[in-house]
Amino acid sequence: MVPLSSEGSLTGKAAIVTGGGSGLGRASAIALARAGAHVTVADVNEAGGKETAALVFEEAGGDAEFVRSDVTREEDVEQLVDRAVGRWGRLDCAVNNAGMTGPNGFTADYTLEQWNTTIGLNLTGVFLSLKYEIPALLASGGGSIVNMASGAGLVGFAGLPAYVASKHGVVGLTKAAALEYAQQGIRINAICPGSTRTPMLEGFMGGDPNIERAMTAGIPLGRLGRPDEIAEAVVWLCSDASSFVLGHAMAVDGGSVIQ
Ligand SMILES: NC(=O)c1ccc[n+]([C@@H]2O[C@H](COP(=O)([O-])OP(=O)(O)OC[C@H]3O[C@@H](n4cnc5c(N)ncnc54)[C@H](O)[C@@H]3O)[C@@H](O)[C@H]2O)c1
Known part of the structure; x- marks a missing residue:
């Protein structure tokens, strides 16, 4: 029988959260610790990552270690997974969450550099994370990976071409990898959050109440x-x-993409 609440559902497990120094990554690290997991918090933002590790202890009474890791750099990701396995002796879960919206602009106005930067973090970063996490999960006898996609991985939005493409790519990669490793005990899924109040969204809204009203108007809740x-x-x-x-792209969005 599995427990009905998440309390203790991850006792003794070890998890990695990329982009764990802020927003959804920070909340995920704390929630995973509340469920009993040891957490490796990875981020390029050292202050944010260390603060999350401290919050895991203060708010969840859990164990966390911060590792500075840029998910766009293969050597960083390889070292991150090695550090997590070295620290906790195993790896059972990973949350591939690091991401950015990228600049606003229509497709023909986007520069190649803007495109490559957004795809490099949001999509290639998830690929690199999977590449090194999967062997570690296999060595632990299986586990579960959650890729942070977006509502923009399910439907289109004008003015964020690389973001929309990258998040559709994350959903596609999730499905492909889920099929590849299902029989070896690894479940890979994606979450497609709707607009959620984090530093990234606050930055996107730029303090403009009209933008916030317009975003809220598109959310049935x-x-x-x-x-x-x-x-x-x-x-x-x-x-x-x-x-x-398995291989599910789960909308958690107050009903934004119900069709
Ligand atoms: N907030 C939302 O409304 C929303 C909606 C849909 C999807 N998402 C997705 O959720 C994820 C987290 O978003 P958030 O709102 O918490 O953003 P956030 O900006 O608050 O946090 C993102 C974190 O990723 C880190 N990061 C950036 N580049 C990195 C790199 N190269 N390597 C490692 N870490 C890096 C940042 O330092 C930051 O701590 C993103 O993938 C985002 O696309 C967010």
Whole structure:
């Protein structure tokens, strides 16, 4: 019998969260620790990553280690996974969450550099993370990986061509990798958050109440999401409570992409 609540659902497990120094990554790290996991927090932002590791202890009474890691650099990702396995003796879960919206602009106005930077972080970063996490999970006898996609991985948005393409790519990569490793005990899924109040979204809205009103108007529940609401889904997908869920791109978005 699996527990109905997430309490203790990850006891003794070890997890990596990329982009764990802020927003959804921070909330995921804290929620995973509340569920009992040891967490390796990875980020390029040292101050944010260390603060998350401290919050894991203060808010969840859990164990976390911060590792500075840029998910666009293969050697960083390889070292990150080695550090996590070295610290906790195993790897059971990973949340590939580091990402950015990239600049606003229509496709013909986008520069190749803008395109490559956004795809490099949002899509290639997830590929590199999977490449090194999967062997570590196999060595631990299986586990669960959650890739942070977006509603922009399910439907189009004008003015964010690389973001939309990268997040559709994350959903596609999730499905391909899920099929490849299903029989070896690894479940790979994606979460497609709707607009959720994090530093990234605050930056995107730029303090303009009209933008916030317009975004909220597109959400049937009538409000932005909270990071802890996305983190709940992360914990569920990481735990055995979701043992029959594979290759799924799960919208957690107040109903934004219901068609
Ligand atoms: N907030 C939302 O409304 C929303 C909606 C849909 C999807 N998402 C996705 O959720 C994820 C997290 O978003 P957030 O809102 O928490 O953003 P955020 O900006 O608050 O946090 C992102 C974190 O990623 C880190 N990061 C950036 N580049 C990195 C790199 N090369 N290597 C490692 N870490 C790096 C940043 O330092 C930051 O700590 C992103 O993939 C984003 O696309 C967010």
